[in-house]
Amino acid sequence: MKISGRTFVVSGGASGLGRACVRDIVAAGGNAMILDMNQEQGAELVGQLGPSTQFQACDVSSTTSIADAVAATLSWIASTGKPLGGIIPAAGVGFPGLILDKKLKPVSLESIDLVLSINLRGTLDLVRQLLPALAASEPSGPDGERGVVIMVASAAAFEGQMGQVAYAASKGAVASMTLPMARDLARFGIRVVTIAPSMFESNMTAHMSDKVRTGLQKAMEFPPRAGKPEEFASLVRQSIENSMLNGVVIRLDGATRMPSKL
Template identity: 75%
Template sequence: MKIEGRTFVVSGGASGLGRACVRDICRLGGNVVILDMNEELGPALIKELGAGSAKFLVCDVSDTGSIASAVMPTVSWIKETGKPLGGIIPAAGVGRPGLILNKANEPVPLSQIDFVLSINLRGTLDLVRQFLPALATSPPFSSDNERGVIVMVSSSAAFDGQMGQVAYAASKGAVASMTLPMARDLSRFGIRVVTVAPSMFESAMTAGMSDKVRKGLEKAMEFPARAGKPEEFSALVRHAIENVMLNGVVIRLDGATRMPSKL
């Protein structure tokens, strides 16, 4: 699918990996609706890209009403620009580590589990669910009658989560697990589903890491022995959009890194 002439919805698009995707899509002639809670970074990115190619809407993906309130403005903007919806990229995510049972014999608070699941899993699924009717009615193109693509974000923690990552690994593992059944559900509409599972990348989530933790993680890496760059993540997302044969698959983007149990 060509990015040019299509509109994409990107949650968590004001920073980190989502922002890199937004920049790539706009550079290639697509439009983007940026959904994010950051009311400083969002407008700043719009100013950088130009209002003609991007639109910012405040949205909390853990709140189903907040997502619903973003659907109609998106559909209206698509009608104004004449660039039909071509993809949904739920890139909003959080990581809040915590041992399921700590040294004081206290279980992790359920509120902490709910916080991670509500954004990483429920927020991903709800965002896709609510924007799908618009994507399913986009005009098909090419001999394959493709309408669009959903590119979800899992994590290497889905496969080799570390100590303290039970909730995070559960949320990202679920995203990976729903890739194939979602692709099967949507195949009759000409909609593909691809999931990218990155390891440690430069993002808002990893910015607060201590040097000790960062160096410990780098020791577990093969090649390259560094955190991934947002542009390297967006390059794979771009390919997932453009390559019609990528469907129902989870792609690890981790430089052969396999995380140890603990640092």
């Protein structure tokens, strides 16, 4: 599917991996609706990229907030004439916490709920609310494709470390729902791809201590460094353009396999 002439919705689009995706989509001739809670960063990005972008404040843990963002997206699409081509739910959080600490205190349910609400529920809710518009788009190309959903899992879905029970659960669920979602949407000409990155330069990893960062880098094979947002965005672009990518979880990790602890 061609990016040019279509609109893509990117949650978490004002920073990190989502921001890189927005830049790449615009560079390829597409429009990008940026959903994020950081209004300052969102406005800054729109100012840099111009009329091919629009920002809408959105909390993906709130169904009402998502509904408002979807309405704003559809209104923008109606004014530009560039139909919806893809949904990229890249908003995510990772709050570490041992399921049971040394003092025999279990992790708080509030912490679990927050991670699941944003990483899993927020992903599903954004996708489901936008799918009617995606399925109503005019099919394109010889396959009659209407669009693509590109979700974000994590290497933690497969090798979650100590303190990552909630995070691994949320990302493992995203990976697990890739194939059934692709099967559900095949009749509409909509593909589903999930990317599972290891450590990438992002807001989430920016708060890591030097000790944790060094430990993670030792677990990498090649290249022995954090991934760059542009490398993630490059795979997102390939996932949009290559119609044979469907129902698959792609590890983007430089052969990293995470140890139990650092």
